[in-house]
Amino acid sequence: MTEIEAALNDGTPFTDKALETEESNLDQINDAVQRMQNGDVSKYNHLPQFLREYYGRKALKEVFGSDTEMPPLNEDTKKKLDAMTVRPEFRNAVCRLMERNAVDKNGVSMTDKLRQYDTYLNEKMLEDTLKPVSAEEEKRIRQKFPGEKGEKMLSDNAERQRFMAKTLFMTQLGRMDIINEDGSRHPFHDPTAELFSHGSKVAYTLPFGEKEKQDKVYDSWRKNALDTGVVFKGQFASHEMNRRKIDKRGNMTEQFKETRIRWKKQLKKAQLYKKVTTYVGNYGMNIPLGGMGKAFNKTDCIDDQGSFGHMYIRMRKGDLRHCGSILIGFENAQPKKESAIGQLHNFKAISHDMSVFYSSKNTYGKPIGGREADLSHMSPDDLSGALDQFELGYKTLQERAKQDASEQIDVSLDTLIKLCRNARSRTPKPQSS
Helix, strand or coil: CHHHHHHHHHHCCCCHHHHHHCCCHHHHHHHCCCCCCHCCCCHHHHHHHHHHHHHHHHHHHHCCCCCCCCCCHHHHHHHHHCCCCCCCHHHHCCCCCCCCHCCCCCCCCCCHHHHHHHHHHHHHHHHHHHHHHHHHHHHHHHHCCCHHHHHHHHHHHHHHHHHHHHHHHHHCCCEEECCCCCCCEECCCCCCCCHHHCCCCCCCCCCCCCCCHHHHHHHHHHHHHHHCCCCCECCCCCCECCCCCCCCCCCCEECCEEEEEHHHHHHHCCCCCHHHHCCCEEEEECCCCCCCCCCCCCCCCCCCCCCCCCEEEEEECCCCEECCCEEEHHHHHHHECCCCCEEEEEEEEEEEECCCCCCCCCCCCCCCCEEEEECCCCHHHHHHHHHHHHHHHHHHHHHHHCCCCCCCCCCCCCHHHHHHHHHHHHHCCCCCC
């Protein structure tokens, strides 16, 4: 550590080509180092691993006074962690120690403690994304984006929050299974944020039924977000899925399956039909993950321009012989853009080691097709009714918070779950035909 610090303070640029990666050449590495020395994390992703290690341990010492002894997750620790949600060097250090099964000075494993840190930070980022924008943060947004642009960003943010909340609500409605590499399944009981914070996609299996009822379900979920433009048609996709099949008796004969498309391979085989059909039903939404208007990188603020998070959406409606399917994932940046820490999202689909939550990409279940929320037990009418009821309740919370800034409206994931229960209990029964 002392030798690295001395070399960094000396300012001598790195010249060893062995440090270069698929994403970073020497010029980019030296630029990232210079920025990090000034407290700028916007090119953090270009740092070689040994420098990520250095800056991570430095951040741990800053927060805890040690890079080897970690306190329990109590209220005092949570206050310290709250300031670290968008500090990639700290988040990376926690994940690396956890993956190595690091031990304290007494030889006792700190893995469980570190996992608690990571889970708490992931939940905090998701909850902050759903919270109303504070007066201070509104002011920061209006300064950065004056006039109609800033006002539209704020109103669109409320719609994004509703769409995200409804998506999380569907996770609570269904049975959530983790699918292992061997195909075995087990129920998922951990916090909802953990499903999305490690970079993989979550599949939703929806009820089957005729076109009119399928349209009703999808309209309840996404119509408002599409009409306002916060959800837009995607540019390209590297994920595809096969829907669950239904026989004439209404029994499922084939499980949902997610596949990964490698565009180079696909195009070499001239599978242009596959390319075109994958565009259809592919959507996206830029998310200011961590909360719109929150300070980032000392002077900048988190906005909705696609650098602070992107929700990938792939959907295929069902019919009388197939369940509907949706594939959801949180990505580092909008396609063709660079993330807030320098991760480029392009058609190569480079797999970064950190998710948009700044958490490790070591995920639950197998990386592709390893998470499924099954809502096929509901009728289309039940599901669309529950979504409508939930949105109404969530919108009421947002309006109360906007009308009275002094009132601390709880829009945490706990409240979200309570709204879910209320929506389920008040879901109208499907009308008999």
